[in-house]
Amino acid sequence: MIARVEQAPLQWHLIVTIGQPDDPTNDATTPWPDNREHVDVGTLTIDHIESEAPGNCRDVNFDPLVLPFGIAPSDDPLLSARSAAYSQSFTRRAGEKKEPSAVQTPDTGMGK
Amino acid sequence: MFSRILHWTMAVMILAMLFIGVGMVASLSDYHWLVSIHKPLGILLVLVAIRLVNRLLNPAPSLPEGMPAWQRFVAHASHVVLYALMFALPLVGWGMLSAARYPIIRYGPLQLPPILPHDGVLYAVLRTAHTVLALLLFATFIAHFSAALMHALIYRDGAFPSMASWRQRRDQPG
Numbered sequence: 035m036i037a038r039v040e041q042a043p044l045q046w047h048l049i050v051t052i053g054q055p056d057d058p059t060n061d062a063t064t065p066w067p068d069n070r071e072h073v074d075v076g077t078l079t080i081d082h083i084e085s086e087a088p089g090n091c092r093d094v095n096f097d098p099l100v101l102p103f104g105i106a107p108s109d110d111p112l113l114s115a116r117s118a119a120y121s122q123s124f125t126r127r128a129g130e131k132k133e134p135s136a137v138q139t140p141d142t143g144m145g146k
Numbered sequence: 147m148f149s150r151i152l153h154w155t156m157a158v159m160i161l162a163m164l165f166i167g168v169g170m171v172a173s174l175s176d177y178h179w180l181v182s183i184h185k186p187l188g189i190l191l192v193l194v195a196i197r198l199v200n201r202l203l204n205p206a207p208s209l210p211e212g213m214p215a216w217q218r219f220v221a222h223a224s225h226v227v228l229y230a231l232m233f234a235l236p237l238v239g240w241g242m243l244s245a246a247r248y249p250i251i252r253y254g255p256l257q258l259p260p261i262l263p264h265d266g267v268l269y270a271v272l273r274t275a276h277t278v279l280a281l282l283l284f285a286t287f288i289a290h291f292s293a294a295l296m297h298a299l300i301y302r303d304g305a306f307p308s309m310a311s312w313r314q315r316r317d318q319p320g
Contacts (some may be wrong), residue, residue: 075259087314093264099178103255128269
């Protein structure tokens with residue numbers, strides 16, 4: 035991925051699928067019908083890569099249930115399970131001795 | 147009367163807090179709603195501050211006469227430990243969430259400010275301390291509860307009704 039980003043930026047579309055009232059939101063294994071409306075709400079562009087580092091992403095827990103005011107979680111039980119597991123792994127990770135990142139990128143050099 | 151309301155309200159909240167605490171760290175699908183009850187209950191910090199002031203203004207009734215010195219010492223020491231832990235646990239909880247930069251107790255758009263710098267190692271240490279102190283509080287609670295039952299059922303010396311009875315306490319307690 036580091037090599038590919040050096041050649042050209044990588045892009046992904048953020049597609050929102052609009053559900054209908056009876057579509058299941060509490061079971062991620064049940065797909066919604068194919069004919070639901072899809073909206074392309076944005077493009078994620080990655081033009082450079084940074085390895086883990088303080089102030090970057092290392093000391094943060096990406097918890098799917100830490101949400102800004104105004105956004106509510108669905109009743110998907112996976113969210114709570116992920117929140118629990120991420121909290122546990124973050125706590126263990128936070129207490130470890132900090133080493134320079136195992137992955138180094140040309141952008142960041144040695145353990146920025 | 148105010149002291150008793152405070153005592154029993156906090157007793158229920160603290161016990162709930164302890165059991166929700168051990169329950170939430172062991173659960174997956176119930177984790178989120180248990181956490182969302184556990185964190186706002188940190189309001190106990192305000193209650194314990196009110197309680198300490200109340201205790202200083204209205205000293206506790208004296209212990210029953212004829213109580214051995216070592217029991218008096220244990221009674222006072224256990225109260226000091228209980229107060230210390232009632233302050234320490236919510237403060238450590240607040241501190242550890244601050245060090246990890248988690249949002250802290252949200253009432254709608256309002257949330258508490260962080261009280262410690264963003265520091266992973268500090269968070270990990272405080273997180274462990276939170277568990278250890280909680281277990282210590284539970285042990286102290288058991289001791290406190292056992293002593294209360296001992297006074298109520300074995301000694302029958304008036305120490306128990308001074309907190310458990312809803313009647314106004316007599317002018318000459320004990």
